[in-house]
Amino acid sequence: MTRRPLIAAGLLLGAGLGGFIDGIVFHQILQLHGMLSARLPTDTLVNAKINMVWDGVFHCLTWLMTALGVSMLWGAARRADVPWSGRTFVGGLFGGWGLFNFVEGVIDHHLLGIHHVVERLGVSVYDYAFLGSGVAFMTLGAVLVSQRAISKSATPT
């Protein structure tokens, strides 16, 4: 028996759905930042639309991650040696979401500096809170995955 295919599917789906939360909530609804807003401030229509194009590329990639995750989940469901555990899957989801927040925060917010969580503040406590959310979600995911309570009765055939 191995739980790894289910965890891997959860990681990809968590990263994809977490990316959608970032893009939809922060980029579009709250408009706290755009993909390149540290380099192209969204205070002109042209800059806002250029950011919008790169936000679209970002969403294309989150969609691909989600689709890959669904594909992996489908593959895992067809294997008799993969226990069908909601706890393991949700752990993978949180792990993927946290991993994405942490990696995206380190690379985009701090190393490349192409945008920040609240753009008008630059590097701020919110960027570190974003990294903290990544660590917290990864920790929660690890705790859930480490539990051995696996529901074998629901294993698909």
Added chain:
Amino acid sequence: MELVFACTMCHSDLAGQIRAGLLAGDLWREAAAMLLPFFIVLAIALSVRERSVQR
């Protein structure tokens, strides 16, 4: 600036400025910023899955 509706494919002045802005940027930098986090997560997920295949 002419404030008219402009999709990124059309021939208006606004769309031209947007395309020029996209091409004038450091495309490698933007592309890296887009792709790197996804590649890292993908690599980790595939490595987790790969170990189960090798068993």
